[in-house]
Amino acid sequence: MTSHPTGGPDRLPQERRVVTEIPGPRSQALQERRAAAVPPGVGSVLPVYVTDAGGGVIVDVDGNSLIDFGSGIAVTGVGNANPRVAARVRAQAERFTHTCFMVAPYESYVAVCENLNRITPGDHAKRSILVNSGAEAVENAVKIARYATGRQAVVVFEHGYHGRTLLTMTLTAKNMPYKHGFGPYAPEVYRMPLAYPYRWPTGPDNCGPEAAAQVAGEITSRIGASNVAAVVIEPIQGEGGFIEPAPGFLPAIAEFCRANGILFVADEVQTGFARTGDLFACEHEGVVPDLVTTAKGIAGGLPLAAVTGRADIMDKVHGGGLGGTYGGNPLACEAALAVLEEIENEKLTERARRIGETMLPRLRALAARHDVIGDVRGRGAMIAIEIVRDPATKEPAPELTAEIARRCHAAGLLVLTTGTYGNVLRFLPPLVIPEHLLHEGLDILETAFTDHPTP
Structure with a gap:
């Protein structure tokens, strides 16, 4: 050994x-x-x-x-066969594998949500929902943002990737292989330039403030800030090329959102759960999002994802408007609790x-x-x-x-x-x-x- x-x-x-x-x-x-x-x-x-x-x-x-x-x-940040994960999943499988949280709930779903509310950025009151995949989390975040704001437009960024469903494929920038031949796409999605330091025309030192100003100007003139429900962005882009936005860009976009009643959604599906050296990548510049989407590293390989957000936003949606048959499966919830223990204890x-x-x-x-x-x-x-x-x-x-x-x-x-x-x-x-x-x-x-x- x-x-x-x-x-x-x-x-x-x-x-x-x-x-x-x-x-x-x-x-x-x-x-x-x-x-x-x-x-x-x-x-x-x-x-x-x-x-x-x-x-x-x-x-x-x-x-x-x-x-x-x-x-x-x-x-599998904690490993493909982490002992804590394996033990908790094994024990849960011997008790029950499914009841559907929307039919007969169980404690582990609540415990995962309590932990997410505790560890995601910001000390405000939060709520979480559990779903199956990163794409499903992003799609629910957009649903919640549109419901809470009464607005329809969603802003995303060049090189971004958010999933393969109809809506999240629309949010995704790259055509091949993710979008090619699968249209038509969902409406009211607008793409903005990203602060890409290596390829910014005037160089990396100017990238952050110039890109933020360009985004603010384009949202204001092309869409109308009052029409935008959410800005959805990966704090470090994943499938787009591991692009880390230039310093100052994310805080500037978050501030623009706050000033205009737009919800800032951090897509932490690939960056979350200690991957970047912070528990969540948006913490690096002190950005506190309104909604956070998580998946991938959350449960050691079992299908689980989440939307965590401000309680006043999450609580707006009517009863029965959120959920899914497999969302927050008890095996995956136990795995997530083990992953969180591993991250914190180790x-x-x-x-x-x-x-x-x-x-x-x-x-x-x-x-x-x-x-x-x-x-x-x-x-x-x-x-x-x-x-x-x-x-x-x-x-x-x-x-x-x-x-x-x-x-x-x-x-x-x-x-x-x-x-x-x-x-x-x-x-x-x-x-x-x-x-x-x-x-x-x-x-x-x-x-x-x-x-x-x-x-």
């Missing part, structure tokens, strides 16, 4: 082990079965079929053990900051040696590099990005690509990843850039 950095035992050896090509023959055979049973619209980053996972590794059917820099897209926000302190200097040193790395950015355990053909023009290099990811995969390191232009490598290691695997993963990444092909 080995130990992860938070002290709990891991069942699996915390080591990289590549014994076949990746994917191996058994994974390839399963991929053939999948092709006959699952439509190609459901993709996979790396078609290795998993038999076990925990700590910082994923083990496949061929016996390969891969270093995990993906965490199931920021879901100081995982501090661990996320240490991961960032390890990764960022090494990635910046790598960028100094390879001019195709145009930008290194992120906070905590939510880090990315943007890859370009030419640092002068900043032309995206998606093919090279895919090749670097392929080399990492072949060497036993699971990494994810992202970004509007498909040219960002993102790193989301579990918060419980052992230090030696973190360094070994970075070693593999450095090797993948050596003698890289011409973009």
Whole structure:
């Protein structure tokens, strides 16, 4: 048995082990079965079929053990088989798996909501509802905002991602693969420029105030501030490329919302639960949202999401207007309570900051040696590099990005690509990843850039 950095035992050896090509023959055979049973619209980053996972590794059917820099897209921050999560879910499954909270309620739903009301930003009175996915949380936040304000318009941002339902697909910026061919889209959604420091025309130093002023001006002139129910924004954009808005941008947008009766909705689906080195990413600049949407890291891999908001807003909706059959399933609620215990007891926000302190200097040193790395950015355990053909023009290099990811995969390191232009490598290691695997993963990444092909 080995130990992860938070002290709990891991069942699996915390080591990289590549014994076949990746994917191996058994994974390839399963991929053939999948092709006959699952439509190609459901993709996979790396078609290795998993038999076990925990700590910082994923083990496949061929016996390969891969270093995990993906965490199931920021879901398994406390690990894929966290002992606290497993124990609470096991015990709950032996009692009952479902009653529907709207039919016969149970304490764990209430306890999760109490915890969310306590830990989300702001000391005002709050209420929470539990749903199944991040997209469902965002959609409910918009419903609540429209009901509470009596307004219809919703403002979102370039490069944003909010889900795959009709409404959240509309809120999402990127066409392929999320929107292409799925229209028409929902009405009354307006997209604004984001303070994207690396690509702002006048440079990163001017980015925050200029972008905020542009957004305020466009909302006022194009939509009319009095028509806007909500501004929905990710404090650090996820699928758009791990873009961290320039300093001052989020506080300025939040202040504009307050001055105009607009609800500020922080989409913390990917950034929440210690991922960025704060419990929630909007805390970094002291932003207190009216509504917060959460999912992914909330329940250790079980389907759960939430909307938490000011009590005076949440209480406006009529009885029966919110809910769903599976929302706040008791297994998922127990998992969430275990995750919150793990984060608090094992100081995982501090661990996320240490991961960032390890990764960022090494990635910046790598960028100094390879001019195709145009930008290194992120906070905590939510880090990315943007890859370009030419640092002068900043032309995206998606093919090279895919090749670097392929080399990492072949060497036993699971990494994810992202970004509007498909040219960002993102790193989301579990918060419980052992230090030696973190360094070994970075070693593999450095090797993948050596003698890289011409973009």
